[in-house]
Amino acid sequence: MSNNKKKLTLMPLALMVVTSVFMFPNVPRAFLLMGYAAIPWYIIAAVTYLIPFAFMVGEYGAAFKKEKGGIYSWLERILGSKYAFISIFMWYVGWLVWIILTCNSIWVHFSTILFGTDTTSTWSLFGIGSTHTLGIMSIIFAAGLTIIASKGLDKVTKITSVGGISVAFINIAAYIGAIVVFILNHGHIAQPINVQALLQSPNPDYTSGISIISFISFAILAYAGIEVVAGVTDSTENSEKTFPKGVLMGSIFIGIGYSLGIFACGTFTNWQSVLSAKNVNMVNVTIIMMNNLGYQIGQGLSLSQGACISLGNWIARFVGLSLFLTYLGALISYSYSPLKQLIEGTPKELWPGKLSEIKDGVPKNAIWVQFAFIAFFILVLSLGGQEASKFFDKLVLMTNVATTLPYIFMAGAFAKFKKDTTIEKPFVIFKTYNSSLIWTIIVTFTVILANVTVILKPAVNKGDIASSMWMIAGPVIFSIIAIVMYGRYEKIIGEKQGLKL
Template identity: 25%
Template structure:
């Protein structure tokens, strides 16, 4: 029997989940999208969406404690191999917009580290910059194909440093008016100032918040390493929600003290984190000290995330795939254990998404904001499979699946909770397709919304086409071999 000192307590789980789910960029993006009205939005998001989402993940992890494929395994057990392949495909293909933006993040962080301002990227011609991004992406695609892992280890250290600095920022920014002579903006705590309008424009920003709080299914395997899963897992998830909520709310207040909520800079999503640390250094008489440390750490973290996100998702997709759904040519492995043809497919999809937008989006700030919002539309599509699996679990026959922890024993309530989260996620993704920050019905507006609609359709549609290609090509390969 495993000793207690090898078991996780609820506080250990909450801290692990907090580091993996939350980041300072989420605070910046939320504030840039909604200003101080994001405070009420965060409260609603955590209470009505994030807490049930996290508790459902706990039940799924407890029910399928021996599965190694995460969501794909949950779908395979509850709904069959074909849907499991589509879930696995979704989990991989949603990383394409993410990979298309990471080289931008590398150049932006590097520019701030060297020049201590955002001019290097902000004033650059979008086509020139995106061409540089393509070169960076192809370079790291080649590095990843060689099985080089040192960059990823450096990124772990850098990522941890950024996490610590993010917490430090919230503390020092909130404390600045009391212990320094810094000029800060007055925050209006009236309901009129904090309550969202719930109009069409507001609804288009929900995808950014869903994108921020998603991904806690990564911690699902740990539910079975807990001392008392039925009691400690919900404690850990509620503690996680409280920590994230407190960080989001205090971070939003800190941003509201530094930036005028009624006059938010257009490039705040792109440069907001750097502006924040630059101002923090000025408050405490340290110049650009905080900014330089953050920019260096973020450069290394962005590089690591790029290398890791090229390599890991495609390997997860192909590791345990049913050969009825994937052409054998895609599973070809080189001497370094790299799926070379899978890498080539990644290069084509990401390269296209790097270059094509630069043809119709006029400036770098708009291009960055658009690609970030596209990520907020596409990345949450993978969460749909979590809720689909949970609904399938609750619909299963009584006694078919056993769990040490359950979000709810009531099947009807559980199914409806899964349906609510599924519907809300889908709604947020659809509303996120409508462009923000550009003139409505202008040529750029039409260009952006066309890309926003076509990108997820094409990426997910490939997952429907591949089984048909596999059926034909795999049979031809077998006939040739015979």
């Protein structure tokens, strides 16, 4: 019987790589942190991490295509189940913290839709303060996400597709707007560009050697998502030739897209006059810069001051709507997929009670336990005042390094994977063991270097040794939790085997 399933060709594969990885908010965030000096680091990270790591996960995906556990299944076959569980547990905790943070920060974008700017600090329900109001709204919002995610993959994909379309609109608005400002200003750009600007950040927090090198960790996170291509190697036409070409094309486009985007930001945004204020942060920088884009277009058209401000606010509303839809889609997807991979990929005895049950393709019991954790942390944050905020800041620091450790394990295990002749490898990019070993070292070193510099940065730059220690403590604490859970699993398995004997 012939297989009529349509296979991916070169261009659709390259586009899949781009849409899985490229996120426009990473552009203004990079410009905030490093200005034009972000461009070389994006290129370095693409060469030393993005492209080779994508090839690695492509080989993993083809070899373990029948496995449902993703990261866990790959590492379980190579390193053993204990290391695999520690890795996927830390990976999941990182996504859980991201969901909690985003459930809170998404209201900045919602406020911009309504008012053209962030007014969340003034919101009040039933006479309570803004922090408590946002906490209540975030818990209700998280409950809604959980209800949608519990309905299954078809409901998830319908909403996430809306987020994907909205990302395209932001990109179009930003790049076309930058060109319009460039033309209206007769080729003058707001942030001067030269060799020094490509090497030195205008941000005083990113002027030391440690800080500059630590930016590579931001670039690596901007390239997160490349592992999704692992699932399509067997669905690619003439995969031996098409897959590496498609990944290379997509990766080059992403690198160029990020670089051109950063340059576009500089055409209409002067770092000192727009981004140096204390109220500018990683959450609202996209809104602030796009508002400024509208203002600059108005000035280029010689509109009145009021008209320029109004145009900026309307563009900010448009971007706020796009970002709200983008993060809505991402939140629903990540409320579902990391937990599903964690539960479905690992042995069911690891999970107490009925947590491991999968209904309609969804771990429905586990997803509501996850919501309970999310609601608890949001409640603690909103009611606990300054001390609770400091506690959560520590939790974020703990996940900074822990989230990327699975990438170190995946890259570091690749040479061993290539050497294991018992694993069938239907798809091969790295033809020799020596080439596999060289790229294993390069990719692993890149991620380790990023983590080391991120850990050292607070201590070296500001004498903040506590923050550095919390980043080290994160992987240690999460590993201990995972080891305790795994020890419980081993005990259960041992008792079952004893009963059989």
